[in-house]
Amino acid sequence: MFKFPKIVLTIAIGLSLASAFAQSTKYPGVGRDATPKEIAAWDIDVRPDFKGLPAGSGSVAKGQDVWEAKCAQCHGIFGESNEVFSPLIGGTTAEDIKTGRVANLTRTDFPGRTTIMKVATVSTLWDYINRAMPWTSPKTLTTEEVYAVTGFLLNLAGVVPDDFVLSNKNIAEVQKRMPNRNGMTTAHAMWPGKEFGGTSKPDTQNVICMKDCVPEAKVASFLPDFARNAHGNLSEQNRLVGQQKGADTTKPEGSTGKASTSAPVPSPAPAAPAKAADGKADNKAVMALLSKNVCTACHGIDKKIVGPGFNDIAKKYPGKVDYIAGKIKSGGAGVWGAIPMPAQNLSDADAKLIAEWIANGSQK
Amino acid sequence: MAKADQGDQVKSQFNSSGRVQKAPENFLSPADVKTVFAEGKQGRRDFIRRAFAAASTATAAGVAAVATPHAAWAQGNPIPTEGGDPHILNLPAHATGLGQGVATEGYGKPSKFESNLQRRQSPGLTQTTQASVSFAPLQSLFGIVTPSGLHFERHHQGWWDIDPSKHRFMINGMVKNPKVFTMDEIMRLPSVSRFHFIECGANTAVDWGNVAVPTVQYTHGMLSCSEFTGVPLITLLELAGADLKNGKFVLAEGGDGSAMTRTIPMSLITSGEVLVAYGQNGEMLRPENGYPLRLVVPGIQGVSWVKYLRRVEVGDQPYATKDEAIHYIDLQPNGLHRQYSSIQECKSVVTTPSGGQVLLDKGFYNITGLAWSGKGKIKRVDVSVDGGRNWRQARLETPVLSKALTRFNLDWVWDGKPAIIQSRAQDETGYVQPMYKQLRDVRGTRSIYHNNAIQSWLVQENGEVKNVQVS
Numbered sequence: 001m002f003k004f005p006k007i008v009l010t011i012a013i014g015l016s017l018a019s020a021f022a023q024s025t026k027y028p029g030v031g032r033d034a035t036p037k038e039i040a041a042w043d044i045d046v047r048p049d050f051k052g053l054p055a056g057s058g059s060v061a062k063g064q065d066v067w068e069a070k071c072a073q074c075h076g077i078f079g080e081s082n083e084v085f086s087p088l089i090g091g092t093t094a095e096d097i098k099t100g101r102v103a104n105l106t107r108t109d110f111p112g113r114t115t116i117m118k119v120a121t122v123s124t125l126w127d128y129i130n131r132a133m134p135w136t137s138p139k140t141l142t143t144e145e146v147y148a149v150t151g152f153l154l155n156l157a158g159v160v161p162d163d164f165v166l167s168n169k170n171i172a173e174v175q176k177r178m179p180n181r182n183g184m185t186t187a188h189a190m191w192p193g194k195e196f197g198g199t200s201k202p203d204t205q206n207v208i209c210m211k212d213c214v215p216e217a218k219v220a221s222f223l224p225d226f227a228r229n230a231h232g233n234l235s236e237q238n239r240l241v242g243q244q245k246g247a248d249t250t251k252p253e254g255s256t257g258k259a260s261t262s263a264p265v266p267s268p269a270p271a272a273p274a275k276a277a278d279g280k281a282d283n284k285a286v287m288a289l290l291s292k293n294v295c296t297a298c299h300g301i302d303k304k305i306v307g308p309g310f311n312d313i314a315k316k317y318p319g320k321v322d323y324i325a326g327k328i329k330s331g332g333a334g335v336w337g338a339i340p341m342p343a344q345n346l347s348d349a350d351a352k353l354i355a356e357w358i359a360n361g362s363q364k
Numbered sequence: 365m366a367k368a369d370q371g372d373q374v375k376s377q378f379n380s381s382g383r384v385q386k387a388p389e390n391f392l393s394p395a396d397v398k399t400v401f402a403e404g405k406q407g408r409r410d411f412i413r414r415a416f417a418a419a420s421t422a423t424a425a426g427v428a429a430v431a432t433p434h435a436a437w438a439q440g441n442p443i444p445t446e447g448g449d450p451h452i453l454n455l456p457a458h459a460t461g462l463g464q465g466v467a468t469e470g471y472g473k474p475s476k477f478e479s480n481l482q483r484r485q486s487p488g489l490t491q492t493t494q495a496s497v498s499f500a501p502l503q504s505l506f507g508i509v510t511p512s513g514l515h516f517e518r519h520h521q522g523w524w525d526i527d528p529s530k531h532r533f534m535i536n537g538m539v540k541n542p543k544v545f546t547m548d549e550i551m552r553l554p555s556v557s558r559f560h561f562i563e564c565g566a567n568t569a570v571d572w573g574n575v576a577v578p579t580v581q582y583t584h585g586m587l588s589c590s591e592f593t594g595v596p597l598i599t600l601l602e603l604a605g606a607d608l609k610n611g612k613f614v615l616a617e618g619g620d621g622s623a624m625t626r627t628i629p630m631s632l633i634t635s636g637e638v639l640v641a642y643g644q645n646g647e648m649l650r651p652e653n654g655y656p657l658r659l660v661v662p663g664i665q666g667v668s669w670v671k672y673l674r675r676v677e678v679g680d681q682p683y684a685t686k687d688e689a690i691h692y693i694d695l696q697p698n699g700l701h702r703q704y705s706s707i708q709e710c711k712s713v714v715t716t717p718s719g720g721q722v723l724l725d726k727g728f729y730n731i732t733g734l735a736w737s738g739k740g741k742i743k744r745v746d747v748s749v750d751g752g753r754n755w756r757q758a759r760l761e762t763p764v765l766s767k768a769l770t771r772f773n774l775d776w777v778w779d780g781k782p783a784i785i786q787s788r789a790q791d792e793t794g795y796v797q798p799m800y801k802q803l804r805d806v807r808g809t810r811s812i813y814h815n816n817a818i819q820s821w822l823v824q825e826n827g828e829v830k831n832v833q834v835s
Binding site for chain 2: 021023024026027030031032033034038039042043044045047048049051083084085101102103105106108113115118119120121123124127128131132135138139183184185186187188189190191192193194195196202203204205206207208209210211212213214215216217218219220221222223227228230231232234236237238239240241242243244245246247249253294296297305
């Protein structure tokens, strides 16, 4: 008797809604409605049809300024750098812009694939720069800066002219000039749905064969001898007990048998710093600072990445705490190479702590 | 007996050859790292070309250059000369003293003798640690569960340890009422716990063209399997009143700096398989794996399992995000890229004996490995010890679960002669894991992602096992 009206109600709702919104009321008290302000704060994605793209614009000229201040230290002045990430720009031609297919992608001898060679949709560039760049301080660019940097990259690739101003009004036209806009296919069996048409038939058809399946196997490829120890001593990367041991790759092939008469000793964790007890606490604080200020994105403790390794700075400026602290705060260019180091925003005390650590030899 | 003689013989060979090198104290010296980077910069091409050139000569040499079997390496179980093994006759401290008390470690750690098991970076693969990957030590793991501390890592912009009381999850887009949930609320909802593998789409990528790395940790270690606990995403979508008919696609987005985004088809979500997960192997997710909330998308490559999950949006079109329009697209020989290729097809690998290991002597071994499929359960695994000419069916160990790792084993008596060990898996759809040749015939050698080819390990006469590819 009480059920009847409910059923009628359900049917009525079902009929009244053209789109099949399914709203569950099974879990009362769980979750609340999002406010428009909250949605605006988080709903930042931009689709290929430019749904989600905020109105605005940015010039190539402005983009160059932003690029050199915030992007070039990782990606290179022309987006060509291979130091930290794969190159962004290069490998496309004016002909590609006409055809929408990047010809170099068919060449097996072409040395690499840049972002602009691959990306088919300009929305992808805008969305990603907006959500995740600059790498060490994502989501800090203004809408104008995102338009400007996107335009600057497209200018480097010859997609838009030097005096171009990219905007929400002309971005659809720019899409029609993307060099690899016709370079994608969804005709494969690796999408877990039917939304793209595609195919459900896998592209390889191996069969179960149990006897005399292939001619006698010949080894066609294996690791060259000089790379034997490139991944470290493999005997330290296997358990001490078991049906096998790890190969002692510090020794040449074929003479591993008598690596040691004593049982192999477990190696310390590769990252574990084993240092003098006295300086340990300080080093820990410095390591935390290096991590917090993302110094290690560009400087290795004992190797060059984009900037010099801390060990090299230590060698060059032993004891010069104030000089190093000043450089951290002000940034610089030209001492270690062409790629500039931006001025770092951290307290004097923190800069000094890092500088002291470097000046004293930058020990882990 | 003969063993002692052999040992002496080896020792004298070593002494006379004078080629004994001191073991390095560190994993990789800075100089080694530099060398590897320099080689990497020079181009993998040269590296691979040299490998090819060397293959014909060195293969023969590698197989033929026989050293004495590794009897001396074994801890050995020799016939005692003093009437018994000293490890039996002389009682150790732990048998004659008092051990440690309870809760000495509030959170217990592995034995100190297990410290060789580490997730590790592949030298030269990336220039930074924040946009990088570490590989799980598959060569030393048992069963199907990856210990959470050894779970492989892939970060695009570093990892965070996020305060769960401040984490929020939002649903918007084509929904009747956009919703916000706290962790408290998500954890209040009915939960499920399921075992699933997660594999990076780029797992085994470095071997697409040729052998490039020595061990199964580096060839297949972007693979882990855990019991995940969470709420089916469909439950949450229904709470928001999602348009399940027209909303064919869902965008998942991370709350960290990289704000990873990936498109998931609604059809997969309505199946109930996709989870908004907070649990991993009985505890909360590890920070490196997305604490406090991540998406679990069974069978789909790891990049879709968005970590630090903050939002899902329901839409009627795919999103072509950076990791489905620039990366994680598969270059085909005709220059086209396959886009939205997401499923991890059926694959397997022998984890012992595997590259970089040394068999101690002739005799019995348990060939063991892992098989998995993004399309369901593993149906069977066959193993060959002659490079794919003849095969024997392996035992599948329980549990055999859909879209989870499955452990297989096979008895093997090694006669001391060179052997090439392979495994070949078949899933419940009937699909059989391909040979390299079959994969390359269709996709070429530049595809990077989704390399599920049959792996070959060469067991040499000296017992050392090498990563090889066969023609």
